[in-house]
Amino acid sequence: MASTTSTEQSGLFGHLLPEFRKATGIDVKVVAVGTGQAIDMARRGDADVLFVHDQAAEEKFVADGFAARRHPVMYNDFVVVGPKGDHAGARGKDIVEALKKVSAAHAPFVSRGDKSGTHAAELRYWNQAGLAGAKGSGYRECGCGMGPALNIAASSNGYALTDRGTWLSFRNRGDLVVLVEGDTRLFNQYGVMAVSPARHPHVKAKEAQQFVDWIVSPAGQAAIAAYKVGGEPLFFPNAGR
Structure with missing residues (x-):
């Protein structure tokens, strides 16, 4: 399979x-x-x-x-996780507004960058935000799975889009918390x-x-x-x- x-x-x-x-x-x-x-x-x-x-x-x-x-x-659904202090001010229910704030703050954002379903969804949300080519200087692609991407986000105090299932089973959270959830566009x-x-x-x-x-x-x-x-x-x- x-x-x-x-x-x-x-x-x-x-x-x-x-x-x-x-x-x-x-x-x-x-x-x-x-x-x-x-x-x-x-x-x-x-x-x-x-x-x-x-x-x-x-x-x-x-x-x-x-x-x-x-x-x-x-x-299940996708959520955006990020540092508890939320220096980009992304917290809320609107995925598009959250990404606009992350981009404007040039905050670290870890993308899987691996053509996964999560990556495809993330790119769709950047497009909806009108930021496909302007994600901020903190944006980085790891070309990796969800667990490694979350590890990088935790170590860099950055933001990431993740499916809720992987997040709930992820243990190395560092200072990360769920900041964006509940938007119907996050359905997975x-x-x-x-x-x-x-x-x-x-x-x-x-x-x-x-x-x-x-x-x-x-x-x-x-x-x-x-x-x-x-x-x-x-x-x-x-x-x-």
Whole structure:
């Protein structure tokens, strides 16, 4: 399965996959990379299942014939974290206004810069702020996963966009706190697709479909809902909605 660093680093797969194995006897090997890289893997036929969070890219994957259907699975949201003192004054509910303030203050902002679903969302918000080419002198791309990006933000007292699931399971927070949340634009949907054997005959199509069927079933959805860190759910199942 090609999937994202957020599903892996949040600990979700460590909880889900043993449940799937119990139900089906099937072992799943996860390759966790940014969503863009995961989709590229699946396009090459190097994965049987794709589980990611960039809806526009997922729909193109289906439209291009690499999967028969995209299934919504679960959601959480993105948040902006930053130093408790919030020297840029970004705190609030409006992601666009927050980025404008970070840019104007030339505050450190750590971008994943890895073509992941989180990176795609971040670039979308900069575009909405009209700042695609003017993010401030503190902006830096690490070309890394969510955990390493948060480590850099913590060590530099900077800002970063993160999915809430990774943030809740992240321990090296330093002085970072959640500063921006609650904007409807921060909604973060995940989808799953079985790679089409018509495009790549060698894929394990039967087992891939079994995973898709299980994760969107009541049992799979209950397993997602049951995963919590510190009593707080990291993802919310919404298959079929």
